[in-house]
Amino acid sequence: VTPALETDVVVVGGGVTGVAVLRDLALRGVRAVLVERFDLGTGTSGRWHGLLHSGARYAVRDQESARECIEENTVLRRIAPHTIEDIGGLFVLLPGDDEDYAGRFVEGCKASGITTEELSAAEARRREPLLSPDVKLAFAVPDGGIDSWGLLRSMAADAQARGCRVLVRHPMVGVERDGDRITAVRVHDQVAGEDRLIGCQWVVNAAGAWAGEIGRMAGVPIRMIAGKGVMVVMASRYVRGVVNACRKPADGDIIVPQHEVAILGTTSVQVDSPDDIAVAPADVDRMVDMCAQMVPSIGSGRVLRAFAGSRPLYQPESADGGSGDGGDTREVSRTFTVLDHATRDGLGNMLSIVGGKLTTCRQMAEALVDRLAERMGVTEPCRTATEALPGADHGPHRVAAPLAGVERDVTYGELVCECELVTRGQVRAAIADGLTELEDLRRKLRLGYGPCQAAFCAWRAAGMVAEERDQGDHLAGLERFLEERWRGQQATTWGDQARQALLNHAIYRGIFDLRDAGRPDEAAAAGRAPTEPGEGDPTTRVGDELAGESNGRTSSKAGG
Amino acid sequence: MRADVVVVGAGPAGLAAAVRLAEAGRQVRVIARGNGFTHWGAGAVDVLGRLGGERVERPLEAAARLPAEHPCRLAGEAALRDGLDWFLRFAAAAGLDHAGDPERNRDQVTALGTLRPTCLLPAPAAHPVAAGSGRVAVVNFEGFRDFSAALCAAGLRSAGVDAVAATAPLPAWDHARYFTAVELARAVDDDGFRRRLAPGLAQAAAGAAVAVVPAVLGVSTGHAAWADLERQAGMPLVEAATVPPSIPGLRLFAAYRARLDALGVRWQFGFPAVGVEWDGDRVTAVRSEGASRVLVTRCQEVVLASGGVAGHGIEANRDGTLAEVVAGLPVEGFPDRTAFVGDRFLGEHPLGAAGVRVDAELRPVHASGSPVHPNVRCVGGLLAGHDPTVEGSREGVALATATRVAELLAPAPTPVS
Numbered sequence: 001v002t003p004a005l006e007t008d009v010v011v012v013g014g015g016v017t018g019v020a021v022l023r024d025l026a027l028r029g030v031r032a033v034l035v036e037r038f039d040l041g042t043g044t045s046g047r048w049h050g051l052l053h054s055g056a057r058y059a060v061r062d063q064e065s066a067r068e069c070i071e072e073n074t075v076l077r078r079i080a081p082h083t084i085e086d087i088g089g090l091f092v093l094l095p096g097d098d099e100d101y102a103g104r105f106v107e108g109c110k111a112s113g114i115t116t117e118e119l120s121a122a123e124a125r126r127r128e129p130l131l132s133p134d135v136k137l138a139f140a141v142p143d144g145g146i147d148s149w150g151l152l153r154s155m156a157a158d159a160q161a162r163g164c165r166v167l168v169r170h171p172m173v174g175v176e177r178d179g180d181r182i183t184a185v186r187v188h189d190q191v192a193g194e195d196r197l198i199g200c201q202w203v204v205n206a207a208g209a210w211a212g213e214i215g216r217m218a219g220v221p222i223r224m225i226a227g228k229g230v231m232v233v234m235a236s237r238y239v240r241g242v243v244n245a246c247r248k249p250a251d252g253d254i255i256v257p258q259h260e261v262a263i264l265g266t267t268s269v270q271v272d273s274p275d276d277i278a279v280a281p282a283d284v285d286r287m288v289d290m291c292a293q294m295v296p297s298i299g300s301g302r303v304l305r306a307f308a309g310s311r312p313l314y315q316p317e318s319a320d321g322g323s324g325d326g327g328d329t330r331e332v333s334r335t336f337t338v339l340d341h342a343t344r345d346g347l348g349n350m351l352s353i354v355g356g357k358l359t360t361c362r363q364m365a366e367a368l369v370d371r372l373a374e375r376m377g378v379t380e381p382c383r384t385a386t387e388a389l390p391g392a393d394h395g396p397h398r399v400a401a402p403l404a405g406v407e408r409d410v411t412y413g414e415l416v417c418e419c420e421l422v423t424r425g426q427v428r429a430a431i432a433d434g435l436t437e438l439e440d441l442r443r444k445l446r447l448g449y450g451p452c453q454a455a456f457c458a459w460r461a462a463g464m465v466a467e468e469r470d471q472g473d474h475l476a477g478l479e480r481f482l483e484e485r486w487r488g489q490q491a492t493t494w495g496d497q498a499r500q501a502l503l504n505h506a507i508y509r510g511i512f513d514l515r516d517a518g519r520p521d522e523a524a525a526a527g528r529a530p531t532e533p534g535e536g537d538p539t540t541r542v543g544d545e546l547a548g549e550s551n552g553r554t555s556s557k558a559g560g
Numbered sequence: 561m562r563a564d565v566v567v568v569g570a571g572p573a574g575l576a577a578a579v580r581l582a583e584a585g586r587q588v589r590v591i592a593r594g595n596g597f598t599h600w601g602a603g604a605v606d607v608l609g610r611l612g613g614e615r616v617e618r619p620l621e622a623a624a625r626l627p628a629e630h631p632c633r634l635a636g637e638a639a640l641r642d643g644l645d646w647f648l649r650f651a652a653a654a655g656l657d658h659a660g661d662p663e664r665n666r667d668q669v670t671a672l673g674t675l676r677p678t679c680l681l682p683a684p685a686a687h688p689v690a691a692g693s694g695r696v697a698v699v700n701f702e703g704f705r706d707f708s709a710a711l712c713a714a715g716l717r718s719a720g721v722d723a724v725a726a727t728a729p730l731p732a733w734d735h736a737r738y739f740t741a742v743e744l745a746r747a748v749d750d751d752g753f754r755r756r757l758a759p760g761l762a763q764a765a766a767g768a769a770v771a772v773v774p775a776v777l778g779v780s781t782g783h784a785a786w787a788d789l790e791r792q793a794g795m796p797l798v799e800a801a802t803v804p805p806s807i808p809g810l811r812l813f814a815a816y817r818a819r820l821d822a823l824g825v826r827w828q829f830g831f832p833a834v835g836v837e838w839d840g841d842r843v844t845a846v847r848s849e850g851a852s853r854v855l856v857t858r859c860q861e862v863v864l865a866s867g868g869v870a871g872h873g874i875e876a877n878r879d880g881t882l883a884e885v886v887a888g889l890p891v892e893g894f895p896d897r898t899a900f901v902g903d904r905f906l907g908e909h910p911l912g913a914a915g916v917r918v919d920a921e922l923r924p925v926h927a928s929g930s931p932v933h934p935n936v937r938c939v940g941g942l943l944a945g946h947d948p949t950v951e952g953s954r955e956g957v958a959l960a961t962a963t964r965v966a967e968l969l970a971p972a973p974t975p976v977s
Contacts, residue, residue, distance in 0.1 A: 281898055285878065413703060413738035424705075456706075456803060459672065463708025467725075474714050475672060479906060486905035490898045493911075494878045498900060502870035502912055502949070503600060503804075509906055510949040511602040511801050513676035515613070516906040 006199040007033045007165070009372070010185045011206055012172050012214050014038075015045035016152055016358050018206035019166075020365035020384070023155040026162035027387060028373060028380035033164065033198055034156075035187050037171035039440050041152045044208050045358065046443065047277065047309030049231050049256045049263040051242060052076065052084055052144035053359040056091060056116070057249060059108030060101070065335050065357075066112035072360045073142060075385045076151075079362075082394040083150035087257065089143025089242030090124060092135045092294055097247045105246055106139065116141055128239055130295045143242040145258050147397065148358055149443055154389040161390070170196070175203070175218050180348040182218060202372060205352035208312035209274035215352065220345040222352055226274040227311035229266040230283040232492070235302040235451045237399070238262045238295050245294060251283075252290025259399065260420060260450055261304065264291045274310035279491045303492045304451060314354035336364045338371050416464070417457035419450020427461055431468045438462060438481035454485050455504045459512075479514060563589035563826075565969060566846045566859040568833045568886055569873065571596020573940025573958035574865030575816040576643070577965050579650065581863070582823035584970030589857055590825060591848045593832035595805075595813065596871055597941065597954055602801040603775060603808025604668050605647065605658065605680035605959070607640070608632070609952020615677050619956070620662045631943040632953065634920060635960035639967065643959030644680065651682075654815035655782025659686035669772055671707050671802035673698075673715015673723070677952060682808050684777060684786040687770060687796040691720030694769030698800075699726045699761060706741055706802050707774035716772070723772075726764040731756035745779035745807045754785060758792035765795060775799035775807045782811060831855070832872075836862065836887045836936075843887065843933050861935050862887070863965055864924075865958075868941040868948075869911050876900055882914055884942075889916050889924045889932055892944070908950050915944035921968055922961060937965045 009025055011018050014036025025032040036042075055069030077084060093102055109116045117140040124138035125131050131138075156166050169190040176184040176197065184197040205214045205222075215222035237257040245253035254265045264287040284306045292299030314337055336356030341347040353368045366382045373380070402421040406412060414423040422445045430444050438461055441447050447461055448454030462478040493501050508514050567578040570592035582588045607619040608626075616622045623632045623640065632640055644662050651658055660666050660680040667675035669689050689696055696716060700709040709725035716723035730736070731753060735743050747753045765771035777799060778785025790797045799808065820827065828848060837845040837856065845858045866873030866886055874891055875883045880900070881893035891914065894900060901909040916924050916938050923931040924938055939961035941948055948954035 281896060410737050413705070416705070459711070459803070460705060460708070463711040466708055466710035466714050473718075474711055475674075475718070478672075482905045486903075489905075490901055490903065493901050494876050494897050498869055498876040498911060499872060501901060502868075502909065505905070505909060505912065506597075506600055506870060506949045507803055510952070510954075511676070511803070511806075512670050512672045513609075513674045514672070514906050516904045 004196040004198070005033060007031050008200065008376070009033075009202045009204060010035060010198050010200040011204045012185070013205070013207035013210070014040040014166065014168060015043050015206070015208050016041070016148055016155075016361040017208060017353055017356065017364055018204075019152050019155045019159070020361045021204055021206050021353070021368055022164050022166070023159040024365045024369040024382060024384050026159040026164045027383045028369065028378055030373075030376070030378060031163065032159075033200075034159075034166045035170045035172055035185065035198070036166070036168045039168050039443060040156060040166070041149050041443060043210070043274075044309045044312060045148045045152060047231075047307055048148065048229070048358060049254065049265040050145050050147065050258040051254065051256050051359075052146040053357065054089060054141040054143045055112055055114050056089070056105070056109055056139075056141040056143065057244065059112050059114060060104050060248075063108060063112045066108065066114060068335065068360045068363060069357075070112060070114050070142075072363050073144070075362060076146065076359070077144075079385070079387065080151055080154060080389045080392060081396045082391040083147045083154065084396050085145035085258075085399060086396045087143075087145055087241040089141050089244060090119070090128060091139045091141060091244045091246035092124060092131065093137040093246045094132065094293055095134050095136065097245070101248065102137065102139075102246055109141065114141060128241070128243060130238055130297055131243070132294055132296050135294070139246065143244075145242070145256060146358070147258075150391075150397075153444070154391050157390050172214060172217060177219075180346055182347070182349055201349060202376065203350040204368065204372065205350060206368075209310035211312065211314075211352055211354050218341070218347060218350055220341045220347050220350070222339065222354065223315040224274070224354065225313040225315050226271045226276065227313045228269045228271045228276060228308050229311060230279050230287065230306060230308045231266050232264040232284050232287040232306045233304040234262040234264065234298060235304050236261065238298060238301070243294055252287045255291050255295060255298070259446060262298075264288065264298070268311070271310075277308040277310065277488075279306040279308050279488045281491045284491045302451065302496045304453065304497065306488055306492045312354060312356065336360065336367070338368050340371060342375075416460045417445075417447045417450065419452055419457075420446040420448075422447050422457065424464065427464050428468065431465060436465050436469055436472065436477070438465070438477060439484050442481070448481075448485060451500070453500060453504060454481070455500070455507055458482060458485070475514065482508060561589070561855065561857040563587050563857060563859050565589075565861045565863060566591060566857050567863045567865055568592070568846065569596060569865035569867060569871070569940070570827070570829065571865060571867055571871060571940060571958070572598055572601070572955050573962050574863070575813070575820075576647070576959055576962035577863050577865055577939055578825055579816060579819050579823065580646070580962055580966035581969060582820065582825045584966055586970055588825045589859070590820065590827035591831070591833045591846060591857065592827065592829050593866075593872055594830060596867060598809035598813040598816075599805045601806055601809055601954060602668060602670070602676065602678065603682060603806040603812075604678040604685065604801070605644070605660075605955040606948075606952040607644070607662055607679040607956030609665065609677035610950065616665060618664055619679050623956070627945065629917070629945040631946050631957045632960050634918065634922065635964040639964040640956060640960035643963035644956075646963065647959055648680065650819065651812065651815065654818065655784065656811055656815055657683040657783060659683060669716070669798055669800045671712050671774065671800045673712040673717070673719065675719055676801070679956065682799075682811075683783050684797065684799040685775065685801070685808065687798045689716070689721060689770060689772060689798055694722065695767060696721055696723040696770050696772055697726050697765035697768035698723055698772045699728050699764045700774060701744065701776070702727050702729050703736070703739070704741070704744060704774060704776070707800070712772060712800060724768070728757070728761040728764040741774070741776050741802070741807055742779065742805060742810070745776045745810075748776060748778045748785050748789070749781050751788075754789050754792065758789055761789070762793045762795070765793065768795065770796045770798060772798045772800050774802050779807055779810050780814060782815070828855070833866070833886045838933065841933055842935050846886070861937070861969055862933075863969075864889075864916075864936060864938045864942055865940045865962075866942055868915050871941050873942045874914060876911055876914075884916055887933070887936060889936075889938075890926060891916055908947065912949055913945070913947035915946075916942050917944045922965055937968065939965055
């Protein structure tokens with residue numbers, strides 16, 4: 001088969017790491033093509049809580065990670081301010097928390113270069129009025145919120161503007177080898193329904209939690225551990241900035257306000273497959289109850305949904321003892337690692353990047369591309385830390401800005417999604433860009449994220465797709481979106497949300513008479529293993545050090 | 561405060577029960593949290609649309625095959641027939657003619673271009689639209705967000721209907737930049753607005769045998785605005801059911817409200833019932849929220865029409881239990897909350913069929929089958945044993961059980977309005 005496409009580097013994985021690698025290559029003038037099995041950010045990069053780490057969560061026991069975080073926190077504020085909500089964060093001390101830990105926390109932050117400001121209980125509550133009156137003390141740190149889809153889109157747009165290509169819905173299915181070199185990557189074009197070969201000189205495996213699967217296709221062993229983190233979405237923000245518990249990281253110790261909602265995090269459970277993203281009701285209860293210790297009104301609040309992501313934890317082959325199957329996982333890598341398969345496995349032209357977290361995705365890409373450039377003989381230095389991303393001139397994202405815009409322009413009548421203030425113009429432009437799956441519109445525009453869970457915007461958007469595109473089974477597209485939105489809702493359906501679910505059911509099944517046609521969803525079509533709530537042994541934790549600490553360590557995912 | 565009968569809830573069941581009881585001479589007070597499924601429904605009268613997933617063609621006949629504990633069976637076929645007859649007369653007297661009979665189902669056009677089975681259709685939705693009924697123009701009004709002519713036409717085409725999409729301009733008006741279905745429907749109530757609207761509508765639908773439009777053709781003048789616009793447009797206009805709030809439902813709600821006012825029924829709207837007082841096993845009063853204090857309405861009988869989980873009559877708790885919110889009636893819950901809903905959104909959800917179990921006289925019962933309170937009756941969506949959304953049975957259950965309650969609480973023949 002003649003390669004349909006020739007390039008220097010194929011990057012596998014459309015999460016933040018893969019896209020950051022693509023942009024780094026683009027800035028150094030290297031030709032590259034990124035392949036992704038679904039859409040950008042559909043794996044771990046889209047399944048996390050949105051914390052821009054200050055590094056304070058790692059300050060006590062992992063100061064290397066803490067330093068990486070605060071460095072990158074500063075870099076991202078410079079190159080991608082439009083994706084960041086500059087809201088700061090607090091670490092709060094509750095009765096029963098270890099005061100010695102607080103002391104070590106402040107020292108660790110200092111040693112890692114993270115500024116802290118000690119606040120009295122009264123001052124902390126002045127900043128965060130819904131904090132529990134039990135809070136004894138708090139420390140302010142430069143945490144923030146970051147929109148990973150915004151970051152992904154900006155990096156991808158920049159790389160594309162510089163001549164690199166992004167192929168979504170192109171899962172990698174194999175490689176062509178000639179001796180110790182890969183000569184082409186085989187991908188399946190899901191739209192055309194056929195395999196394609198991409199001829200290349202180099203391959204970068206940036207598939208995150210799925211890196212092991214890509215390794216298998218290339219014939220190199222990469223031992224990844226899937227560390228599932230469950231997060232719970234509340235129907236409003238509750239807090240002005242990030243709120244963390246000032247204690248050894250554990251389940252339910254962080255609240256991140258993001259756009260119109262708050263995200264509670266997280267668990268850390270070892271599971272067999274990174275595709276196991278089922279959420280057990282007990283996880284939801286634990287998140288809510290633990291976070292309610294910090295912000296009591298969360299305890300009786302409205303849970304919108306829950307989701308899980310897979311941390312891309314790397315298990316080095318040479319881990320010293322105790323790294324047996326499903327046992328002690330304390331040796332799991334806590335920062336990121338570049339694997340050069342030439343020296344490691346005798347595969348001459350493939351590198352993998354494993355571990356890491358979203359906040360450090362740019363740094364991970366820099367480390368990998370530095371190594372790759374050396375091997376390729378490319379002498380251009382890395383410029384990703386200084387070149388601002390497209391959109392950066394908008395300045396930091398402010399949560400009230402979209403509403404102010406709607407009020408200024410009197411565009412209420414243009415709103416497709418009232419919860420998230422998505423306008424017809426935005427939807428039309430996205431459709432013109434080729435996004436006709438409602439799920440893709442959701443990821444791009446936040447359509448359907450709000451309290452009504454897409455009751456009204458889903459079919460409005462389906463109508464707009466029908467208006468712009470004659471072809472296609474529009475009702476099937478609507479049904480796919482509704483079923484995708486429903487995934488994992490069993491864990492979070494009670495109280496007001498149960499009422500909302502039945503009202504939405506009364507609209508779509510009752511008024512519109514849509515019935516479950518049993519159409520397979522995207523994940524099923526892609527052969528993702530079915531998962532059920534309750535799967536995964538909650539006692540198999542991913543190491544105490546990683547419980548919670550690895551929250552933001554959500555690096556990229558993509559697919560194979 | 562005092563009443564013979566307190567009706568809790570103002571959805572399809574509570575409204576019908578209140579009117580029928582008042583017509584029978586009982587002194588009735590209605591206490592309602594807010595609007596119910598008049599506003600959230602499709603704007604038709606469903607009796608039984610689907611059974612075991614299959615479309616039902618003959619609803620009365622099929623209803624007889626329902627399980628004995630189904631509310632339709634508990635109320636009995638006579639109550640269902642009588643309820644539907646009464647509804648047709650009541651609605652017609654209010655200027656809301658309906659077409660259909662309980663012997664066979666009809667198709668209601670929806671905004672997605674699906675044809676949903678229902679029993680009685682308001683006249684503006686009643687003109688048949690089917691494969692072979694000629695060219696159908698699906699027309700939206702420019703700028704109206706809650707309808708897509710393209711989507712509706714595409715759906716109709718997959719049902720074999722020769723449908724095309726078009727847009728009619730709206731005359732200049734106050735809400736050009738932002739309007740809802742209610743605002744548009746109010747504008748259509750105006751003669752002058754309709755005169756300016758009709759030519760554009762006729763032009764958009766030119767060449768078609770019939771025009772399908774969103775259900776927004778007037779709200780406070782019954783079906784008069786629709787009839788007038790149809791005459792001016794010179795072709796049948798068919799209102800398609802769309803998302804809430806349902807304009808046909810608002811018309812019906814207004815008719816009920818006017819009838820209750822005429823009958824001297826007092827109502828308390830927006831202040832939910834929050835509890836009851838009792839003496840022995842008899843409920844003696846209903847407690848409800850007031851502006852600044854709890855209000856107590858003493859009564860001889862209580863009719864609970866407070867709805868199921870969707871209607872806020874039942875609260876679904878985090879631990880899988882269910883609670884009836886007004887009188888604390890027993891409701892069978894689930895082992896845990898994952899059993900509340902199914903794994904496919906468009907499938908079935910057990911919570912949709914959750915409700916209060918009653919005896920043949922619609923009195924709530926203990927697990928043993930004995931009545932909890934002899935003077936409390938339950939009607940409509942609150943009742944166990946049916947899923948109104950999945951079955952398409954909401955209005956049929958409401959009318960049958962409201963009729964049965966009116967018989968039980970006013971044994972004298974109910975006068976025709």
